[in-house]
Amino acid sequence: MTTMLVYGIDHLFAAAVARWLSVHTTGRLIGLGERMPGAPTGRAEILTATLNGQQLVELLRATQVQVVLQPVFMGEETPVTSRELACQQNVLRTMELLGACAVAGVRRVILRSSTLVYGASYRQPAFINEQQPLADRYRHGLLRDYIEVDSFSREFARKHPQLGLLLLRCASFVGGGIASPLTRYLARPYPPTLLGFDPRIQVLHPDDAAQAFGLAAMSTATGSFNLAATAPVKLAHAIRLAGRQPMPFFEPLFNVIWPGAGHDHYSHWPFEPDFFRYGCVADIRRAESELSWTAEYSTEAVLRALTSTQSDHAEARSINPLEAFLSRRSAP
C-alpha cells in the first residue's frame, strides 16, 4: 500500500490528478493545499495548511508518504497576481518540497515542467527529445521559473538518487474547463501572429496529463518525459480550429501589439516572441513507450472543442480577475 500526496490540491489540475489516482490506485491519498479545493478530488483526504519546510518533513514522516506529486504551476491554470509571489510559489516552494522529500525519505517525486523549456530556435530538431539541453536565454517570467525548476530538480536528483525524481514536461493545456495561457490566447477575437511565420504547436488535454501523472506515480521510471497530444498543428491552423482567425503582424509592429513583449512574462502565451517564429515541438515517444501513456484527445479534437465552449471562456475571463482580486485580499 503506497501513500501518495498531491501538492496544491486547491488547483483544478491537481484535483484532476487526485481524481485519476482515486480511481486507479488503492493506497492512501492525501491532498495538501492552502485552501479547500473547488473541484471534486475523489477519495483524497484534504489537508488545508500553509506548511514550511520543517512542517512538511513532519507531515511526510507522520503519514509515511512514499510518492509526492507536484502538478501545479502558478501562471498556468491560475492567474498571477504578483510576479514575486509566482516565483516564490513556483521555484522556492518546489525546492523546499524537494528538500523535505529527500529528508523524509520519499521514494518518488513527480514534478511538472513544460515542453517550452527547450526554447524555440531554428536549430532545434522538428521533434525535440528529452536529451536536448534546455534554453538558457529566457530570463523572465514563467519560462524562467520552468527552466529553473527543471534544471534545479534534475541536479537535485543526481545528488539524491534514492529520490526517484520524474519530470513531466507538459505541452500547453487546452480543454477540461481549465483556462490556461494558451486558451486565453485562443479566446481573443483575433489572436496575433507573426507575419510570414507559422510554427507548429502542441497542446495537451488536462485529462491526458492527469493520466500521465498517475501512471508516473505508479511506474518505476525516472527522468524527464515530454507530454503532448499526438500530431502537432501549425499555429494558424490551431487558431482556425479554435474558431478564430489569426491576425498576422509585421515584426516591428508585433513587438508593440503583443502584450507579452512588454513586462508581463506570466500571462501571455507563449511568454517569449521566439515561439511565434519557430516551433518547439516535443518528441513524446519516450512517454509512450516507458510510461505506456497515450494521449486520448487528439490535437484537432481538443481545439475544435474550444469553438463550442467559447462561452465558457467568457465566463472564465470574468472569473479570473475576481479570483485574482480575492487572492490579493487574502494575501498577508
Add this chain to the structure above:
Amino acid sequence: MNQGAMESELQAHVPEMSVEEVELLVSQRQTASDSTVTGQLSPIATTRPPPSPSGDEPVFAADGGTLSHPADAVYELELHMREQSRHTGSADPDSVVVHNFVADVWRLIAENLERMAPPQARIAFDLLRQFRIDGQDYLSPDFWRGIGMLLAYQLKEQTEFIRRRLRGEYQTDPYGMDREVIEIVRPFLLFMYRTWWRIRAEGVEHVPGDGRALLVSNHSGVLPWDGAMIATAVYEEHPSARIVRNLFLHWFSTLPIIAPTLASMGQVPAIPENAVRLLEDDELVCVFPEGIKGIGKLFRDRYRLARFGRGGFVQTALRTGAPLQPVAVVGAEEIYPLLGNAEPIARLFGLPFFPITPFFPWFGVLGVIPLPTRWSITFCPPIPTTEYGPEAADDPLTVFMLTEQVRGVIQQTIDAKLQERTSIF
C-alpha cells in the same frame, strides 16, 4: 500499365502506323497518363484516329461524344502538335521548338481541365472549341455570357476552397506538410519541369516504390531549384508518385514567408534528428551534402563536386538502414551563372552568400528568373547500407568510404551526362 499490352492494343486499332510511331505514341501517352490524378489510361489511346497524313485540321472532335472527358480531346491536340513537330522536324528545327511549346500549352490546359468537375470541364471545353473554330464568336453575347458563367463557377469553387481553409478544415502532417498547398504549387513546378527546363529524368525506376531511401544529389544553381525538380521528377514520373522530403539548410527557417512555404511543401530543415526520424517513418528523403558550398559554386567551378560535408548523411543512412541513392543533376549549374560572391553584402544582410550573376542584382527581380537550360536528372542504382549495421555509423572509415563511393558515382554520372550533352539549352 503494361507497355506491351498497350502497344498491341494500339497496333490493333491503328495498323497503318509504323512501329516507331507507335512507340512514340506510347511513351507520350504514358507520361500523360502518369500525370493524371487517377493514373488510369484514358480511352484516348484506343479511340484515337490515325494521324492524318496531311496533318492540318484534325482536332476537336465535332461532337466529342466518343471521348469520355473533354481533357482527352485537348490531349489529342497535344499529340497532334507533337506529330506535326516530328514531321517538320528535320526540315525546320525552329518550328520544332514552337510546336513543342504549343504542345506543352495544350497539355497544361488539358491537365487543368482534368482537375475540374465534368460539367465544368465541358463548359470550358465548349468555350475553347468556340474560341478555336470561329473567332467571330467573340462578338456574340453568348460567348461572353459563357465566359462569365465559367468565371463565376471558378470563383465559387475558389471561395469555397478559401472558406474551408479559413475554417481550418484541412490536414497537415507532423512536419507541417500540406497536400493542398502542394497541389496549388504543382502546376507551376510542372511548367518549370516540362517546358522551362525540359527535364529528362532517367532511372526513376531505381527509386523504391515504398519504404525508406536517402537520395543524395549534387547541389547547384544559387536557389535550390534542383531539389524542387528532383521532387517533381519523382512525383510525376514514378508510378507511386512519392513525395520527396528535401532537407534544406536550417538557416532558411529564419526567413519569413519562405520558411512556412517550405514546410507546407513537405521540406524539412537539415538536422540529423529530422533525417533519422523521417527515414524511420519510411519516407523518401533527399539530401544535398555539398550544402552552401554546392549552391554557391562559381560558374568556373561548375560540375566539380565540393566536399560532401562530414559524411553526416551516410551516418543517417547507416543508423536507419536506408539505401543511399545517388542522384546526378545536370543543367542546374547554368541557370544562374555565378560570377562572384559579394561577401561584404552577404555579411551585411546575414546571408550565406550574395550572388553576382550577369543578371542579378543588376536587373533586380527580373534577374531572379532562371535561364532556361536543358536539364537531365539521373537516378543511379541504390547502394544498400544494411550490411554494415547501424553501429557502423560511428566508424569514420566506413562512413568516409561510403561518402566517397556516393560522391564518385555522382561525379562519374555527371561527367557522362556532360559528354552526352550537345548544348546547355
